[in-house]
Amino acid sequence: MHITRRQFGVATALALSGLAAAPARVGWASDDTQPVADLGEPVHKTQDTGSALGPGPDGQPQAYFFVSGNTTSTGEFAVVDLRSQRTILDIRVPSGSGIARAMAVSPVDGTVYFGTSDTGDLYNYRPGDSQVTSLGVPVPGQVFWGLSIGSDGLVWGGTYPGGLVFSYDPATGQVHNYGQAIAGETYIEALEQVGGRIYVGSSPNAKLASLDPATGTFTQIDLPADHASTDIYKLNLRGTLLFVSTDRTYILDTTTGTWGDQLPGTGRGVSPVDPATGNTIYYKTSAGPVATYNLDTHAVQTLSWAPNAAPESWGWIDLADPNLPGPSVAFTYYTNGRTYAYNPATAHTYYLQPTLMGSGDQLTVIGSGPDGNIYCGAYLTPPGMGRWDPDKKAFELLADSGQVEGYGSFHGDLVYGRYPQGALYRYDLDKPWQQGTNPAPPVTIGNEQNRPQSFVDIGDQLAVSSVPETGRHGGAITLWNPDTNAFSVYRNVVTNQTPVSLVYRDGLIYGGTSINGGYGIDPITPEANLFVWDPVSHQTLFTAAPVSGATTVAGLAFDADGLLWGLAGSTLFVFNPANRKVIHKVTLFDDTDGSRYGNDHVLLFESGQLYGVTANRLFRYDHGNDKVTVLYDGVATKLGARCLATDRYGALYFNAASSHLYRYTPSEQEG
Secondary structure, three states, X not given: OOOOOOOOOOOOOOOOOOOOOOOEEOOOOOOOOOOEEEEEOOOEEOEOOEEEEEEOOOOOEEEEEEEXXXXXXXXXXXXXXXXXXXXXXXEXXXXXXXXXXXXXXXXXXXXXXXXXXXXXXXXXXXXXXXXXXXXXXXXXXXXEEXXXXXXXXXXXXXXEOOOEEEEXXXXXXXXXXXXXXXXXXXXXXXXXXXXOEEEEEEEOOXXXXXXXXXXXXXXXXXXXXXXXXXXXXXXXXXXXXXXXXXXXXXXXXXXXXXEEEEEOOOOOOOOOOOOOXXXXXXXXXXXXXXXXXXXXXXXXXXXXXXXXXXXXXXXXXXXXXXXXXXXXXXXXXXXXXXXXXXXXXXXXEEEEOOOOOOEEOOEEEEEEOOOOOEEEEEOOOOOEEEEEEOOOOEEEEEEOOOEEEEEEXXXXXXXXXXXXXXXXXXXXXXXXXXXOOEXXXXXXXXXXXXXXXXXXXXXXOEEEEEEEOOOOOOOEEEEEEXXXXXXXXXXXXXXXXXXXXXXXXXXXXXXXXXXXXOOOOXXXXXXXXXXXXXXXXOEEEEEEOOOOOOOEOXXXXXXXXXXXXXXXXXXXXXXXXXXXXXXXXEEOOOOOOOOOOOOOOEEEEXXXXXXXXXXXXXXXXXXXXXXEEEEEEHHHHOOOOEEEEEOOOOOEEEEEOOOEEEEEOXXXXXX
């Protein structure tokens, strides 16, 4: 039997006077005796998209991993001896917690270089050392998205958000910034030296170019006309053939400039050439098995080896094992520091998941389930989502959920949306969690949508707002019937904006937008809108900017009198649906948090009070005297406050310190 979800609507009265008074504050602490308690980290993960294989100080094969951190923990650098299967170094780096696919081993001296995707720091590590060396931030204002090392030892970096290419000379410490590789492209993830030129691959529009370092000139190279990707993930030169990994792997003959064979989706790159044959590379097929490709004959052979993992980096290693004699082909995987290997001579395989620290996973969203539990989605998470039970006072991990972007309810079941698949799931809370069965296989929105964010029950179906893919404008509302899995998608309900917050009343959907599309593209509209949309006629009936210049309108919530409350940055507004006018505005705080898609701006009514999060604070707003009381000040603690949900007892939950779930328990005087 499901527990009925609490009803949040309450009678309200409006005070239509000036701006809010200076906010008051209440205390907080991490125990049950204080209003605010830190409940800990719902999801713990070890994610290592920065990884490489290379020789140790004595030539033994080693795997190197840069593992993501969070707001309170910097990233982790680890070295694993693949023969002894021991983690021989595991440390936190001085600065930076975000990881990009930006790690490489120098072919000159075996030095490992890696960069961070949040601070733009460059580090190196010399095998055998006990620490990494900080090389500073090569290009201020830019972060790492790709890294490669040339045959001369020069380090080449690709950046976000400028889409720049630069070189770093280890001998002199000199940085040369060559500027944006391709106009309008904001990510450079793939780089590879081809003779005297540097080839680069970009996103969000999957473009290929080559750089002549002598002149600083980039020359764009057309991809095959049938390519269908927004990203170039990896470039690998094998002999004279350049393997370009996108939706498939396209093979460019660099001597003739012509495109040849195409391989199925291969993850991120192909192996170095087999040292025993001198003409064979390995790649992972999208269907599962590993296959080989002969550089001379172009013949493909599928192997029986089919590890359940997508390669991040490839290499050849000697494991000094009688069952795996001589060179074995190996690759790393982006979760838990896994390494897989296969020996061509014996067909024996190798697998290692080492012991690494990991860290609490950054939360993407929290939501109230129909059962009154609190559900926590986390960033790029193979581990799963967290569930907090207020009676057990404990977290449970629901495995393999992926990155959840939004939660909702439908007929007593939990529904949620997953990134980057743009997938919609339904979970029956009366049955055990079993990914693939409960929840069953999802519905995929398609239509260039990949972040299903806001869910609202409109009777026999759900309305779902979604953010478009990287480099795209035109978010959508999807009408989805979870009973039949029928759905229809409606883009650009507000032209070139993204719907991020939805509520439903009297047969109409009220929504707020963000001016942002997917990542990697600039806004092309000046301010966010409040809109009214008819789910029957599929027409937008009304649009207006409730607060001039605001980049998001979110946190929409109806009170019991039918007035619509919302947040535009740090401004609270009240909208009257009867005359479609904004009838009240209150500037809550002088600063804002620049929320991209509105998860940082949430309002809800609970026990006769209006609560919200915005500008990194949890607050209570008293509409009787226009007073705002700060209940948790994430500005002061530099740990932020975002998302907001309530459990079955009326306690409030929010995300702070990036990876932590916090609870606020209202006093009896507040009810």
